Amino acid sequence: MFASAELGHKIDKETYDAEEPGLRAALLDAQFDLAQQCRFPVVILVGGVDGAGKGDTVNLLNAWMDPRHIAVNGLGAPAEEERMRPEMWRFWRLLPPKGRIGIFLGSWYTQPIIGRVMDGGSADQLDSAIDRIVRFEQMLIDEGVLLVKFWFHMSKEDQYRRLKRLQGNPAARWRVTRTDWARFRRYADFRTVSAHTLRMTSSAAAPWIVLEGTDERYRNLTVGKMLLAAMRKRLDSADGKAGRATTAPLPPHLDRRNVLASLDLASSLTKKAYERKLEKWQGRLNLLSRDRRFRKRSLVVVFEGTDAAGKGGGIRRITGALDARQYRLVPIAAPTEEERAQPYLWRFWRHIPRHGNITIFDRSWYGRVLVERVEGYCSESDWQRAYGEINDFEWQLADGGVVLVKFWLAISKEEQLARFKQREEVSFKRFKLTPEDWRNREKWDQYEEAVCDTVDRTSTEIAPWTLVPGNSRYHARIMMLRTVVRRLERVLAEV
Amino acid sequence: MFASAELGHKIDKETYDAEEPGLRAALLDAQFDLAQQCRFPVVILVGGVDGAGKGDTVNLLNAWMDPRHIAVNGLGAPAEEERMRPEMWRFWRLLPPKGRIGIFLGSWYTQPIIGRVMDGGSADQLDSAIDRIVRFEQMLIDEGVLLVKFWFHMSKEDQYRRLKRLQGNPAARWRVTRTDWARFRRYADFRTVSAHTLRMTSSAAAPWIVLEGTDERYRNLTVGKMLLAAMRKRLDSADGKAGRATTAPLPPHLDRRNVLASLDLASSLTKKAYERKLEKWQGRLNLLSRDRRFRKRSLVVVFEGTDAAGKGGGIRRITGALDARQYRLVPIAAPTEEERAQPYLWRFWRHIPRHGNITIFDRSWYGRVLVERVEGYCSESDWQRAYGEINDFEWQLADGGVVLVKFWLAISKEEQLARFKQREEVSFKRFKLTPEDWRNREKWDQYEEAVCDTVDRTSTEIAPWTLVPGNSRYHARIMMLRTVVRRLERVLAEV
Helix, strand or coil: CCHHHHCCCCCCHHHHHHHHHHHHHHHHHHHHHHHHHCCCCEEEEEEECCCCCHHHHHHHHHHHCCHHHEEEEECCCCCHHHHCCCCCHHHHHHCCCCCCEEEEECCCCHHHHHHHHCCCCCHHHHHHHHHHHHHHHHHHHHCCCEEEEEEEECCHHHHHHHHHHHHHCCCCHHHCCHHHHHHHCCHHHHHHHHHHHHHHHCCCCCCEEEEECCCHHHHHHHHHHHHHHHHHHHHCCCCCCCCCCCCCCCCCCCCCCCCCCCCCCCCCCCHHHHHHHHHHHHHHHHHHHCCHHHHHCEEEEEEEECCCCCHHHHHHHHHCCCCCCCEEEEECCCCCHHHHCCCCCHHHHCCCCCCCCEEEEECCHHHHHCHHHHHCCCCHHHHHHHHHHHHHHHHHHHHCCEEEEEEEEECCHHHHHHHHHHHHHCHHHHHHCCHHHHHHHHCHHHHHHHHHHHHHHHCCCCCCEEEEECCCHHHHHHHHHHHHHHHHHHHHHCC | CCHHHHCCCCCCHHHHHHHHHHHHHHHHHHHHHHHHHCCCCEEEEEEECCCCCHHHHHHHHHHHCCHHHEEEEECCCCCHHHHCCCCCHHHHHHCCCCCCEEEEECCCCHHHHHHHHCCCCCHHHHHHHHHHHHHHHHHHHHCCCEEEEEEEECCHHHHHHHHHHHHHCCCCHHHCCHHHHHHHHCHHHHHHHHHHHHHHHCCCCCCEEEEECCCHHHHHHHHHHHHHHHHHHHHCCCCCCCCCCCCCCCCCCCCCCCCCCCCCCCCCCCHHHHHHHHHHHHHHHHHHHCCHHHHHCEEEEEEEECCCCCHHHHHHHHHCCCCCCCEEEEECCCCCHHHHCCCCCHHHHCCCCCCCCEEEEECCHHHHHCHHHHHCCCCHHHHHHHHHHHHHHHHHHHHCCEEEEEEEEECCHHHHHHHHHHHHHCHHHHHHCCHHHHHHHHCHHHHHHHHHHHHHHHCCCCCCEEEEECCCHHHHHHHHHHHHHHHHHHHHHCC
16 A cells, blocks of 8 residues: 555656746636536545644645645544544534535544554454445445545654654754654554555545655645646536546656655576575475464465566466466456356355465466456446455455465566567467567556556555565566465464 | 334235236336346345345245246355355356346345444444445446346244244244244344444435335235336336336335334323323423533424424423423425525534424424425435434434434325314414415325335434324323423433
8 A cells, every 4th residue: 555655756846846836826726617517516535644744735725726725634533522423423513515525634534543452442443444434435435425535644754854854953852752753663553554454445436545644745745736637537527426436536657756765676586596405495486385273274376577577487487386286377368258258256255276376377466456457347446346346355365364465577678578579579479479479568667667656555464465576587487486385384383 | 114014914815816917028028028138237235134035935936937047056165165255256157147137135234233232342343344335235226237136025024934834844844944043043133233324325316115024915916026026117118228227116016005104193192191290291391401411412303294283282392391491493484595406405414403402393304205206396316315314413413412203294185184274264373374285185095105214214313204003182291292302311221
């Protein structure tokens, strides 16, 4: 959930100064149209890590737009009037009417998350609260509300620095309270619980927009642009209705920094070191596959990656360590007729291994949010809802004892070209290269965006993505073997 | 949830024999079209009380239709193959492909409900399971599945008789197991937990169809007609897609028996008895309103009812017992401009009393599923989703310490006519009668159907409906006063 928001996003001053005036004017226009049309209200939720600039951003929106038509609701602990009434009363009374914008700094998410992390609430209580939130937001959307949800994230180190800096500044010292430090000490718990909550409440009509709060200029431009895009989409639609298929846009990375671009593709390994390590990790994997405790678990390994990134080679290094009776390799191509007559995930459910067994997917259910999204094989609403469906699916696997390892194998654009050329030249490799590969290459940027969204939305505690730099085949293979082994060791230790 | 399924519904043999052949032919036709179009699959869930005819009905569907295109899945405890895989695997592998019908006798609901009632699962665990079910079914619907959910209900007495009768019959004795009796002893718990589960999982696209299982002919005709209607609706639609607005029909009551028709409108009271009781119950209500414990609770009383049924008189008998500073009377008419600019429930949230206070609604949020439904002031999808929204709303009130009492005041069609006439004649009452009242009267049957659906879907443990026979004003007023008093006494005893 948060990987993309820990990359140190930054916008330089020149870019910012060039963009700001136009953005402000466009936001004012949108606000004017909103009031004129008076067809729907805008509800903006602002949540996230303390010190990540939530308050500053709200002030900025107020400064950029006409504050007479924005109501900012800073919600702390409930006042007496509010405690004497049902919990949701305070939010209902603050909802903006049609034509207006209401910003909630602190919202219906605050109490459930804090309750779980700080006040000993159970996981089931949190899920029960999430269920109510989902119903509440669905109702808002059905009623025509444009709901835009921002989550300001910061890495633990950045938050520490931020709190320290505020404390060292006499004019800002009052902003750092004991509560802030008490919460900071539970950073890891907040991260886990927030990620879970955000994932479960990211619907197609109101996905969470997670952004890094460290750099003020990046933060401001991102919030402004996302809000503008969401408002314009509704304002310019014929009936001003959201409908199911109309979804808010995903966050762009204004500085073109993303989880893929941040991979160190140069990592490499000598042949000698490779052979030594290969033997070591394959040996450990073989031992694990015959471990008694593995009879109560099963393993699913997903290989996704750029064309020619070396998925096949990686798979063979893993199967090389396994007994052929114990694993199945499932290559995913176009669905069969039988599969097309079923819900999308059916074709993957049928290959789920029983305990003690292993299934390796060469491409997977992520096709829907990758190739199907980019090539337009399914509608936007289909791939938007797929993130949630996939998370549910993987949760069910994990709950059923399946250990899930997911690889994205990445190579640089230049490396891909070199490998394509090589395949063309070597006759026994020629079958591997199809015209489709060249076509996909032309859509490199679109695929990159789809991959980053996928990692952001489907990397979970129970099924994290491992991004593998693949320019060096040796390095990539060892990294994947090691990841599988370490993951299995950790899980089996808990059996 | 179950009130309509405890009325002793019955169909006589002649009616049944007349209807059956046509229904069977129509079902076969629908099944043929389903296979020909091959656009969507049909998933039928059959759940409910043991002995209420679930198995017999499934056999019947198989006999009525072409069994080669129906797969019946009788799901008991999971087999070894299934236990070794994630919980949902067994359901996924049994999903019917497009063009086919799959019947699930026992489904993804079985384990969560039994877990809660018999195996000590917590309420939060159940809600967490419900949340997963809602997501799973939403996915099925998004994928185009026609999902039809039947719940077979029986009163406790009927279930007892049924189990005894089976046990007494040598040929059927094997059908009654120890488990059946163990579960029978938890009848009340099953009823509560099932009602909650059904309510939370009744979506607009796949509402639960609750039917009484006691009379075989009623059961068969109802299931057959409901299934036929649901299939035809999809088969005859242009694109064979469900979409959000297309909803399955609600259960008709084939024998025209319903909760309103079953009310004993003849109950009455002498003037003398009325005056004595009025004093007694008003006195008790007054005491309660000044009780210290009431400062931690608040009271909301909803008055709904047929035109001229005597809502005003009932309200005055309650407010007559209260301090004017403590209560507010909120008459609900057409929404104001300010209210129209907000989500539907907003206008009611604003009147929620603080602790120690009372709000009386003369008509209420139920307008959406009554007048707005009947008069077509909102779309079908709007009022269909309103049941769930209202249940959520009332749950939130209850959770916030609000005691909610809901009255439906009913009079017979003849009594209404008499009262209308009287109003026309008595000059100081004439203002009470509008042309709208006469128009509503013409839609008597439609209103009756809407009221029955409303009671079925929104009578909950925390906010039950009280149906009040109103032909005798005296009797009705005392009944309402007594209901409020008894409810408050019970709640305050727990403070």
